[in-house]
Amino acid sequence: MKLTLKIWRQKSQQQAGELKTYTLNDLNSHMSFLEMLDILNEQLLLANEDPVTFDHDCREGICGQCGMMINGIAHGPLKNTTTCQLHIRSFSDNDTIIIEPFRAGAFPIRKDLSVDRSALDRVISSGGYISTNTGQAPDAHAIPITHQTTEAAFDAAACIGCGACVATCKNGSAALFTSAKVGHLSLLPQGKEERAERVINMVNAMDEEGFGHCTNTEACEVECPQGISVLQIARMNYEFIRAKIFEKEK
Amino acid sequence: MLTTLSRKMIMALTGAFLCLFLTIHFLGNLQLFMAPENARIQFNAYSHFLSNNPLIKLVSYVLYLSIIVHLIDSILITIKNKKAGTTYQQDRRKRASKWYSRNMGILGTIILIFLVIHFKNFWYVYKFGHAPLDSNGQKDLYEIVVTTFQEWWYVVIYVISMIALCYHLIHGIYSAARTFGLYHPKYVRWVKYIGITFSVVVCTGFALMPIYIFFTS
Ligand code: HEM
Ligand code: FES
Numbered sequence: 197m198k199l200t201l202k203i204w205r206q207k208s209q210q211q212a213g214e215l216k217t218y219t220l221n222d223l224n225s226h227m228s229f230l231e232m233l234d235i236l237n238e239q240l241l242l243a244n245e246d247p248v249t250f251d252h253d254c255r256e257g258i259c260g261q262c263g264m265m266i267n268g269i270a271h272g273p274l275k276n277t278t279t280c281q282l283h284i285r286s287f288s289d290n291d292t293i294i295i296e297p298f299r300a301g302a303f304p305i306r307k308d309l310s311v312d313r314s315a316l317d318r319v320i321s322s323g324g325y326i327s328t329n330t331g332q333a334p335d336a337h338a339i340p341i342t343h344q345t346t347e348a349a350f351d352a353a354a355c356i357g358c359g360a361c362v363a364t365c366k367n368g369s370a371a372l373f374t375s376a377k378v379g380h381l382s383l384l385p386q387g388k389e390e391r392a393e394r395v396i397n398m399v400n401a402m403d404e405e406g407f408g409h410c411t412n413t414e415a416c417e418v419e420c421p422q423g424i425s426v427l428q429i430a431r432m433n434y435e436f437i438r439a440k441i442f443e444k445e446k
Numbered sequence: 447m448l449t450t451l452s453r454k455m456i457m458a459l460t461g462a463f464l465c466l467f468l469t470i471h472f473l474g475n476l477q478l479f480m481a482p483e484n485a486r487i488q489f490n491a492y493s494h495f496l497s498n499n500p501l502i503k504l505v506s507y508v509l510y511l512s513i514i515v516h517l518i519d520s521i522l523i524t525i526k527n528k529k530a531g532t533t534y535q536q537d538r539r540k541r542a543s544k545w546y547s548r549n550m551g552i553l554g555t556i557i558l559i560f561l562v563i564h565f566k567n568f569w570y571v572y573k574f575g576h577a578p579l580d581s582n583g584q585k586d587l588y589e590i591v592v593t594t595f596q597e598w599w600y601v602v603i604y605v606i607s608m609i610a611l612c613y614h615l616i617h618g619i620y621s622a623a624r625t626f627g628l629y630h631p632k633y634v635r636w637v638k639y640i641g642i643t644f645s646v647v648v649c650t651g652f653a654l655m656p657i658y659i660f661f662t663s
Contacts, residue, residue: 204535215535268538299532364539366548368530369450399449408530409450409523411550412621418542427629434627436451 197223197284200292201236203248209304209312215294225285229272230255230262232284250309255280257421260356263363264309265296270360270419278358278421298363302370302405313359315405316373320357322401323394324377326386339385352380354422361416361424367408372416374402375432376424382435392439399436451625453523458622460516465619465644467509472648478591478655482663486588490580493572493587517558524551546613547621553614560607567594595659604656612649616642 198221206213218236227235230252237247253259262279266272272282287293297305302315355376362370378395381387387394410429417426448456474496477489496502546553568590571577577585594600619641628634 265534265536268534268536269541270539294536296534296536299534301530301532363532364542366531366539366543367527368532369527371450399451403447403450406530407450408527409454410624411454411523411527411547412617412624413543413547415539415542419539426624427631427634430624430627430629430634433451433455433625434629436449437455437627 197225197287197289199223199232199284199287200290202292202294203309204296205246205248205308206297206305208307213305213308215296223284225283227284228255228280229266229282229284230280248309249307251311252280257281258356260358263298263311263313263358263360265294265298265363267294268296270298270364271358271421275418276421276423278356281421298359300359300362300365300368300407302368302407303359303362311359313357315407316357316359316362316370318405319370319374319398319401320377323390323397324381326381327390328386341385345383349380349383352376352383352424352428355380355420355424356422358421360419360421362407364415364419365408365410366413366415367411368406369410369416370402370405370407371410371429371432372420372424372426374398375428378435379428379431382431391435392443395432395435395439396443399432450526453519454625456515456519457523458625460512460519461618461622463508463512464516465615467505467512468648469644472651475655476651478588479658486580486586487582489588489591490584490586491582494584497572513561517554520551520554544617547617550614550617553610556607556610557614560603560610563603564607567600592659592663595656596663598660601656601660605653608649608653611652612645615645615649619644 198219201218201220202215203218204213205216220232220236220239223232223235230250233248233250240247250264251261253261255262257278257280260278263270264279266279266282271277271279272286274282274286295309297303297309297311298313299305299311304312306312353376355373357373359373361372362368365371378391378398381394382391412426412429414426417424474492477492478485480488540548568587571590572585572587577587578589580586580588595604620638623634623637623641628637
């Protein structure tokens with residue numbers, strides 16, 4: 197396969213960037229998208245050029261590192277797939293592919309396709325946990341919980357924090373990400389105890405990072421590699437209202 | 447500072463109140479579809495009753511306030527979202543959402559322009575202008591309505607505005623239910639269908655009023 201890549205090259209956050217064109221020949225169509233970028237980088241290194249910086253870690257669709265805009269869509273054209281799980285057979289021979297970093301007001305670009313998504317980490321550290329020592333795994337039947345509830349909590353917990361929702365949202369809102377964590381923990385018995393403080397702290401943290409308002413366009417759900425439901429956002433609103441009404445004075 | 451969620455809550459509460467008002471306004475205006483002579487007497491009596499009822503007066507102040515708060519809040523939200531959002535060299539994000547959900551500000555601006563025209567046409571003339579009197583000695587708002595809609599371009603403006611309002615409401619009602627925290631999939635679906643039905647019925651009905659008057663008088 198032959199592919200023409202137009203890749204966003206930017207030396208640092210301060211410098212301006214631009215799209216640069218590269219051509220790759222003789223690619224194996226079963227190659228993953230990141231393997232294709234590896235091949236490009238090999239060639240750039242051999243030519244004494246600066247390789248393209250991009251984030252990746254697990255390459256099996258669970259760490260959420262590999263976010264990038266491929267032809268104007270987060271993680272590329274395949275639904276419910278991360279970039280690392282995308283293969284170049286999803287494109288045709290002689291295609292031109294435009295690759296840009298995830299962008300948002302709260303996501304400064306570090307270099308090329310690598311983006312600083314630590315804003316999401318700070319939202320998590322404001323409340324995305326339970327304050328108990330976990331110790332050893334408890335007996336499975338020690339805390340009663342129904343199958344439906346665990347499944348619902350797990351649907352929310354499936355978020356891998358890649359930031360595709362933010363990059364896709366026209367408002368640069370992190371509502372889907374934040375609500376997934378709020379929804380996940382507020383459903384579980386251990387998480388329920390702190391649900392009021394959690395939602396308020398996480399919403400405040402989300403706002404401090406400069407993420408926008410959710411206007412329910414639902415684009416985030418469509419492009420989410422994990423298919424997190426926008427109803428999590430409604431649940432976050434519910435949790436937030438509930439917390440505001442029943443909030444105890446500290 | 448209000449949180450992003452609270453700002454949307456204000457948007458949704460004022461929007462919901464406007465919808466409530468719209469329903470009453472719509473039901474009242476259905477009288478315009480009656481035979482002209484009955485319509486004149488009954489519509490004028492109804493208008494007279496509304497403008498002299500203290501409870502309705504109170505509601506109308508809440509209404510003016512709602513419009514202003516909804517407007518200011520929409521500007522704040524849109525500015526913030528423009529700053530937090532971004533653009534791409536190649537941008538195909540549009541595939542994932544409906545055009546009217548992305549353009550609530552523009553639809554709202556059309557509605558705002560319409561409101562100015564609409565207030566000038568009827569509200570201002572009725573309150574501060576020199577309205578003619580009908581055979582019962584009441585201000586003849588019906589006459590003003592009929593005269594206004596003799597102009598084809600007023601009819602066009604009203605119809606276009608009702609289309610904008612319809613799309614604004616289809617997304618608005620759906621979005622407001624989310625903002626109010628309705629997360630149960632079954633009820634979310636119901637709200638969606640109820641919202642679409644409400645928006646289409648009310649806006650089509652309103653749009654038919656100028657058309658009906660234009661062709662019958
Ligand atoms: C003065 C002109 C208006 C402007 C500039 C305006 C603007 C907006 C904007 C920007 C939004 C937020 C969009 C979003 O969340 O996606 C909104 C929401 C809404 N608007 Fe309006 N609007 C106007 C008039 C109206 C009217 C007349 C009604 C009802 C009859 C209405 C009902 C609603 C509702 C129900 C919402 C949903 C609130 C939510 O998203 O939670 N608006 N409007
Ligand atoms: S590299 Fe881990 S999800 Fe793609």
